Amino acid sequence: MSRLSWPRHVARWLLGLALIGAGTGHLTTQRQEFQAQVPEWLPLDKDFVVLASGVVEIGLGAALIALPRQRRTVGWVAAAFFVAIFPGNISQYVTRTDAFGLNTDQARLNRLFFQPLLVLWALWSTVAWPKPRGKRD
Template identity: 35%
Template sequence: MGPMYVAAGALHFVVPELYVQIVPPVFPARLALVYLSGLAEVGVGIGVLLPRTRRYAAWTAVALLVAIFPANVYMATHGVVVEGMPGGGDPSGFVRWGRLPLQGVLILWALWYTRPADGPDSG
C-alpha cells in the first residue's frame, strides 16, 4: 500500500492540473488542495512502510480517502473530462462510477493496517 500512495501523491506534484479538474468548484484554492492531498498521500505511503507509524498512517489514509471522496463523486456525477489524462481525457462511466466503491475497498485495506501488530509487544 505504501508505494502506491507515494506514487499517487507524487503525481499530484508532477501533473497537478489533472487533479484540479476533479476538485468540485465549490472548494476554494483547488490547486492548494491538490498539493495538500498529494503531500498527505506521500506521507501516508511512507508512514505505512514504517512499523512505528503504520497504524497512525493507516488511520490518516482512512481520513484522507473520506476527504477526497467528494472529488470522486463530482467526477462521476458531472461527467468530468480530465484533459491531459493519458489514454484520453474522457473516462468511461464505468471508470467514473467505479471509483466510488473503490474508495470503500481502499478504506478497508487501510483499516487492515490499523490492527495491532502480532508479537510479544502487541496487546
Template identity: 50%
Template sequence: MESWRSAARWLLAALLAAAGISHLTWGRRGYRIVVPDWSARTTGLSKDAIVVGSGVAELLLSGAVASIPRERSVGWLVAAFFVIVFPGNVHQWRTGRSAPMLRTDRARFIRLLLQPALIGWALWANR
C-alpha cells in the first residue's frame, strides 16, 4: 500500500508542477478567462496576478509534496488549494469559456467532476 501512496504522491507532484508551469508560461493568457470577475474585485488583484499566483502556489505545493513525504498537513494544503480554485472551474463551465485543454462543455464538466477526486487524492497520498 505504501508503494501506491508513494507513486500517487510523485504523480500528484508532477501534475501540480505541470499545472504551475502552464500557468506561468504557455497557458497564462488563456487561464485569465477562467478567473471570475468577482475574484479580481474581491482580492484587488488583476486576473493575470491571480493566474500567476495560482501557478506559483502549484509549484510550491508540488515541491512540498515531493520533498515532505507523508506529511498530512501537505495533503490538507493541496486539498485546500483545489477547493479554493473550484469557483474558477465552475465559472468557466457556466460561462462556456474555453481555456487551455478545456475547449468543450463536456471537457469543462468533466473537470468539475474531477475536482473532488483531486481533493481525495491529495488527502490519501499525503497521509
C-alpha cells in the first residue's frame, strides 16, 4: 500500500479528531442539540439515536486515526455515515428547528451544503475514491 501524501494524512487526522469531538458531544453536553436533528418520522427514541450515532462517530474517528492500513474501507464507511445522517439535517431545515446556533432558514440551508463536503473529505483523505493509475496519493 502506498504512503499517504501529507495533506491527505493531515486531513484524515483532522476528520478523525472532528468525529471524536462530535461523538463526545453526542454523549455529553450537546445531547439535546443533537436530538433536535433527529427526524420526527424516525421510529426510534431520539436519545437512543443520538447516543448510538455518537458511539459510531467516536469509533469512526478513532478508526480514521488508528487504522491507516484500512483507511480506504474506513473512508467509505465514514462517507456512508455522513449520507445516512443527512436526513436529520434536511429535517432540521424543513421543520425550522433551531440547534447549534442554526436559528435562521438561511443558516440551516447553508448547512445542507456542508454535508456533501464531509463525504468528499472522507473519501479524499483516505484515498477511498478511485484515482488514475500512476498518480501519487
